[in-house]
Amino acid sequence: MLSYLLATLTFAGIYALLALGLNVIWGMAGMVNLGLAGFFALGAYASALATVALGLPIALGIVIAISVASLAGALLSRLTLNLRGDYLAIVTLGFGEVIRLIAANEIWLTNGSDGIPGIPGPFRGTLTPLQFNALSAALLAVAVALAWWMTERLRRSPYGRALRAIRDDETAAAVAGKPVRRFKVQAFAIGAGLLGLAGAAYAHFTSYVAPDIFRPLLTIYIFLALTAGGTGSTAGAVLGAVLVIAILEGSRFIEPLFHGLSGAGGAALREIIIGTALIVVMRLRPEGLLAERPPKPETRP
Amino acid sequence: MDLLPQLLINGLISGTLLAIPAIGFTAIFAVLRFPNFSVASHATIGAFAGYAANVWLGLPAAPALIAAFLVAALVGLISDEVALKPLRPYGALTAAIASIALTIVLENMVRFGFGNELRGYDLPLVRDWRVWGVRVGPQQVQNLVLALIIMGVVFAALKFSRIGKAMRAVADNPTLAELKGIDPVWIGRLTVFIGMGLVGAGGMLLGLGTSIDPLTGFRFILPIFAAAVVGGLGSIPGAALGAMVVGIGEELSVLVLSPSYKSAVGFIAIVLVLAFRPRGLLGERAY
Numbered sequence: 001m002l003s004y005l006l007a008t009l010t011f012a013g014i015y016a017l018l019a020l021g022l023n024v025i026w027g028m029a030g031m032v033n034l035g036l037a038g039f040f041a042l043g044a045y046a047s048a049l050a051t052v053a054l055g056l057p058i059a060l061g062i063v064i065a066i067s068v069a070s071l072a073g074a075l076l077s078r079l080t081l082n083l084r085g086d087y088l089a090i091v092t093l094g095f096g097e098v099i100r101l102i103a104a105n106e107i108w109l110t111n112g113s114d115g116i117p118g119i120p121g122p123f124r125g126t127l128t129p130l131q132f133n134a135l136s137a138a139l140l141a142v143a144v145a146l147a148w149w150m151t152e153r154l155r156r157s158p159y160g161r162a163l164r165a166i167r168d169d170e171t172a173a174a175v176a177g178k179p180v181r182r183f184k185v186q187a188f189a190i191g192a193g194l195l196g197l198a199g200a201a202y203a204h205f206t207s208y209v210a211p212d213i214f215r216p217l218l219t220i221y222i223f224l225a226l227t228a229g230g231t232g233s234t235a236g237a238v239l240g241a242v243l244v245i246a247i248l249e250g251s252r253f254i255e256p257l258f259h260g261l262s263g264a265g266g267a268a269l270r271e272i273i274i275g276t277a278l279i280v281v282m283r284l285r286p287e288g289l290l291a292e293r294p295p296k297p298e299t300r301p
Numbered sequence: 302m303d304l305l306p307q308l309l310i311n312g313l314i315s316g317t318l319l320a321i322p323a324i325g326f327t328a329i330f331a332v333l334r335f336p337n338f339s340v341a342s343h344a345t346i347g348a349f350a351g352y353a354a355n356v357w358l359g360l361p362a363a364p365a366l367i368a369a370f371l372v373a374a375l376v377g378l379i380s381d382e383v384a385l386k387p388l389r390p391y392g393a394l395t396a397a398i399a400s401i402a403l404t405i406v407l408e409n410m411v412r413f414g415f416g417n418e419l420r421g422y423d424l425p426l427v428r429d430w431r432v433w434g435v436r437v438g439p440q441q442v443q444n445l446v447l448a449l450i451i452m453g454v455v456f457a458a459l460k461f462s463r464i465g466k467a468m469r470a471v472a473d474n475p476t477l478a479e480l481k482g483i484d485p486v487w488i489g490r491l492t493v494f495i496g497m498g499l500v501g502a503g504g505m506l507l508g509l510g511t512s513i514d515p516l517t518g519f520r521f522i523l524p525i526f527a528a529a530v531v532g533g534l535g536s537i538p539g540a541a542l543g544a545m546v547v548g549i550g551e552e553l554s555v556l557v558l559s560p561s562y563k564s565a566v567g568f569i570a571i572v573l574v575l576a577f578r579p580r581g582l583l584g585e586r587a588y
Contacts, residue, residue, distance in 0.1 A: 032394050034401065083575060086336050087534070089397045090526045091575065093338070094568040097523055105561045216519075220405055223398050264417050268409035275406035279384045279399050286391055 006133035008249050010205055013140025014198050015241035018218075019225040020147045020234065021194030027232040027292070028160060029187035030167030031077065032089045034219055035096030039192045041103060041214035043069045043199025045110060048119045048209050058122055062200045069196020070189045077188035081181055096216060103211040115210025119203050136205050143201065144238065147194055152234045154190070163187055164232075217271060221248070224278040230288025239290060247277060307435050308552040314441050315507075316548020317448045322503030322521065323528035323540040324455060325496040331472035331535035332492040335393035338400040339380065340500045340525060342407035344518030347373035347501020348508040349411055356423045362440075362509065365422075366447060366502050373501020374494045380407065381493045404518075412515040419512040444506050451502060452541065455495075459537065468492055472535065473586070500525075520564065524551065527567030531574045533581025542582060546570065 018040065025033045033039075046068040047061035056064075080091050103110045110116065122139070124132055154160050165173040166180050174180045203209050221244050229240025251270045281288075326340045350372035354365040384403050389396045429436045459465035470478040471488045479485055503525075508517055527547045532539025551566045558565075574581060 032397070079572065079576070082579065085394050086397065087530070087575060089394060090336055090530060091571060094523055094526065094571055098565050098568045101562065101565050105559060216401065217405060220402050224402075265413055268412040271409040272406050272413070275402040275409070278402040279388075282388055282391070282395060282399055286395070
């Protein structure tokens, strides 16, 4: 039971990283990214391949994962800079699907739909499973704390203010002399880097990646996390991620109440609950539990 | 070498079938101004409604197609009223995100009822025709004719009927249309009903050639978006033209790419068109 709790905490950490990454892209800079699962997959596969195929240490794999996802984010946002939000939604969703298609079909690289097993985790061989889960949860907690600190600093900095200005009115921000295009690409790259980091953490914790893990469903989980917590709020992103994991894991315990539910039926029920939850939250509390509060101006005596 | 004409014929047929859901998607965009991603689940619902009519009730393909249209249209209307319509005032992106959540809910309801296994339609087996070395299945031709009839009805209705004219008016300028006494709420409902009906019928038409499962609609989502974006998001003739481009492009891609990348052609088409002609081939005017 303790081991299960620790594993759940680790997943909450991974979701929190994803929510923090999306918060930079969507919450602060206002660019919709429905291809979140694609960046998560890029990070997971990059780190998995670096450590399994090339035998590099895990830390280096994670750095590679962040760089690959970040670079892909910069490229994609550079290509789509002039697009209106609704077009960007279509393009990013398509990007996520294409990444999954590549992962499923480039068998020489990714092993196709069989996935890559045996991805190393830190000290996996020498620790008991319980100890390993505890270590993972602790490492994820540190990563989330770092990402929290970093994105919160970003949000409070003049750069963060400029991003919010771009989000709220791009033309006005440009008129005020902000380098709108450069800032948007940078914000997308920073956010995508966090998504890639989450992917790497997922790969090393579960030791297995396959294309089916990166379905658009994940994108909905994270949008739910961010919307529930409060889009634009750093604490809200983390709180929302914990909440989504609580709903996901909690609904596991509801399943036995429905007698004769098949495995597919149970999974379907969980996904119905999550999808409905997002729509209900958007309807009842569109600003989220912890609504975004612009940082107070520093007062000088 | 007869490969090229064969690929062109296949592309023309699949492009025509693809045009039906693409027209539904783009029509909803034209009137309600947001990309409704729940077309994925409505295509699946149409495919399964058609399956139920065809296999359980023993109806032939054409009447089953009407069932696919009606069920998807009804589910589309109800789910839009309940889930998406109240969110539209918050902006196009909020509605778009909610529509993905909706598609996941609906897709899983289908999975709940039908399970994950692949199902095939009950169609008479007939030998392919060979014309000048090109193979064409009679079933393919029947699907093509059905799709062309649906398209003809849609275009005629938009051009000549009062409702069609009202829809075009709302798409063109909602404020002006309202001043003229057209109720945008009712036109919105009607558009969702017809649009999702077309998506459902399209889901069945695309599924007739293969087998269907709850992810059927999702597999067609990239080509459907691509057709709409290539032709100009919100333009109905554009969606038909875009569907031809994507259908033929997908078939021709087999010459250079592995067939499993067929659906990536849609994404490439989207990126290319947006880079060079951001408003699509025919622009964004509805008709």
